[in-house]
Amino acid sequence: MAERGRRKRPLVVSDEDRRTLEQIARRRTSAQVMAQRARIILRCAEGGSDGQVAEELGVWPQTVGKWRNRYIDGGIQGLSDKERPGQPRKISDAKGEEVIRATLETPPPDGGTHWSTRMMAAESGLNQTAVSRIWRAFGLKPHLVDEWKLSTDPFFIEKVRDVTGLYLNPPDHALVLCVDEKSQIQALNRSAPVLPMMPAVPQRQTHDYIRAGTTTLFAALDAASGTVISAQHRRHRAVEFRRFLNQIDRETPPGLDVHLVLDNYGTHKAPIIKDWLPAHPRFHLHFIPTYSSWMNLVERFFAEITRRMIRRGTYTSVKELELALQAWIDEWNADPKPFVWSKSAEEIFETITAYLNRINDSEH
Template sequence: MAHASILDIEQEDYEYLQSLCRCRTIQAQIVDRAKILIYKAQGESIAAIAERIDVNVNTVKLCLKKFKEGGIDLALYDKPRPGHPVEITDDAIAWIVALACQRPADLGYSQELWTLKNLHQHIQKNAQEAGFPRLATITKPMVQKILHKSEIKPFKIKYYCEKRDPEFEQKMHDVLLVYKQISLQFKEDGSLTVPEDGVVVHTVSCDEKPGRQAIATTGEDLRPTADTGCVYRDAEYKRLGTLSLLAGIDLLTGEAIPLVSESHKSSDFINLLKKLDSKYPGRDVIRIICDNHSAHKSRETKNYLASRPEGRFVFVFTPTHGSWLNMIESFFSKMTKQMLKGIRVKSKEELAERIYLYFEEVNKEPVVYRWTYKMDEISQDEAVKVGVKSNSN
C-alpha cells in the first residue's frame, strides 16, 4: 500500500498555521484550510483529512492545489473577486508595518517588544485618528497575516555584534596573519619545521572563563535505569562559590594549558604567563593571542613583561568585539558541552580538580586547531615577509 505524500512546509509557516487553528475569531473555512495543510504536512492522506475535518475530498484537493501554485496565502485566503473594493489599502498596510517597526516604549508603553495582542489593540485604538477607519475593526489574524506577508517579526530579537572598533579590519588581518604563519610552520606530512637558528615561535591562544559556579545537589542523582532511561536530579541546588579558569591552547601542538584561580585579576594572568615562561625553552618566542581585557594590559602585567628578556613575549590582540577570532573560544565551547554542562560538585576544590582532570584527558590526544576563515586572503609571501608581529592596541 502506497504511503500518502508529505507536504513540505517551512517551520515558520507551520507555526503560523497552528496559531490560526488556535484563534477563536477567525473564519471557520480559514481554520479548516490551515488544518488541511497541517495534516498533509504530517503525512495524512487526502481522504483521511476530508473525513477528519468533515469536508468534501475536492475541498482538500483544491486547498492543496492552491498551496502548490501560490503558497500559504493563496491556499488560505480567497482572491478578491473582480470589482470587489479593497478593504485594507496599501497605505493602511504601510501604516501597520511602520507601527510594528517602532519600539512600544517610544509610544508610551512599558514593554520593549510588541506582542500581537498589544499591537492589535494599538492599531484599533489609533486607526480612526490616523485616517484608516477600516482598521478599527481589523482582526488579530489579519494583522498577523499582514506582518507575515511583509516578513516583519516585531516579537523576535536576533543579536548581532556591532563593529565598534574603527581598526577592526586591520586588527583582524593581524590575527589572520598569525594563523597563516602557523600553517607555514607545518610540513606537508604534518611535522613541524625547525628554523635554522633553532628559535621556535610558540603561539598560544589565551582567554578566561570567569565566575564558574561550583554547584552542589541537595540530593543524590538517580542514575538511568531500564525504566527511567535518564538521570533524575533534585531541582534544588546549593551555590558553593565561583572559580575563574584561565587557559591557553598551543596552536602548534594542540596542548591545553590551564590555570584555575579564585579571582580574575592581573596577578592571575601573570601566573599563567609564568607557567608558559617555564614551559618553553628560554630562547623561544611565546606569542600570545588574547582579547583586550584590562588584565592583559595592566601596569602590573607590563611590569612583569619588562622583567623578561626582550622579545620573549609577543602579544597579538583581537579587535574589540572580535573575540570569536581567538581559537580558544572553540575549545571553551567544546569544554562546556563535554564537561561543564550540568556539572555538580561537593566543593570548589572538587570543581578545580575536575577542571584540571579534563585538561589532562584532553592532552592525552591533543587536537591541533586549524583556522580556515579568510585564509585565502593572506598570501604566503606576506606571512613570510612580516614575520613575528605584535600589536599593542
C-alpha cells in the same frame, strides 16, 4: 581555453523564457532551489562553460550539466523535480512554495514571533507532518534564532588580518597560544542525589542546587598541537594574569617566541602587564577585535570543557571542582586535538559584508 569532453548540445533561451527565468532568479526569500536553477540556465545561455558557471555560482559542474540538459529537453518545466518511484506526491511544488513563502514572509496570525507546525498546518490546509517535511527539506527552523553582534573596533580589519595570519601562516620558531580566562566557574552541589541513567530514562537531577564557591580557569591553547597550559585561581585580576604569564614562560621552550592571542579584557592591558612585557621580549600580544570572541580558539576549548564536565557536574567544594577540572585537562593533554582555523581574513570580510547588505535591504 576550450572545454574538454563531449561537445555540448546548444542551449537557446527564448525571450519569453528569459523573462520568466529572470523573475525566478530574483527571488531572494523563497524558492531558492528554483532560483539557483534559473541562474544556471541564464548564465549558460550567455556562453559560460559548465566549469565557469559552477565556479561563479558555487555548485558542482555536474549540477550545471544536469540542469542544462534538463532545460534543453523540457524547457522551464524541466527544471522542476521529476516524479520519483513510489507513492505519488500529494503536495504540489506550488503548495510547497506557498508554505515556504508564508513561513519566511508573513507573520503568524496569533501575533507571535514565529510560526509553529500547528499554525502553519491550519493556515495552509496541510497536516503538521507535511509542514514539518517541507521545512526540513528547505532547512527552515522557525523555532531557532542565532544571535550575533558586529564589532565596533576601529581597528577591526587590521586585527582580523593579524590574528588570521597567525592561525593560517604561523611564524617560524614560535608558538601561537590562544589565551583567556573562564571566570566564575561555580562548584554546584544538587539538593538531592543525582539519579543515574537507566534504559529509556535519562539521568535526573534536581533543578535547585547549593553553591559552594567559584574558581577561575586560566588557559593557553597551543593552536598547532591543541595542548593546554592551565592554572586556577580564586580571584581574577591582573596579578593572577601576570602569574599565569610567568607560568607560560616557564612551561614553554625558552628558544621560541610566544605569540599570545587575547581579548580586550582590562587585566590583559593593565600597567603591571605592560611593565612585564619589556623584561620578556619573546612574548608578543595580539588582540582580537572587540565583540569577536569567536576568533579566539581557546573559547572552543572552554565550550568543550563546559559541555563535557562543568554543566552537569556536581561538586561539594571548590577544591573538588578544581581537582576535577585539572584531571579533565590532564586527560585532554594526553591526547590533544587542535581546533583548526580555516577562514581567511577576506572570507570573514565577505561574510560580514553579506550581513550588512541584508541589514541594509531589510524592510524592518
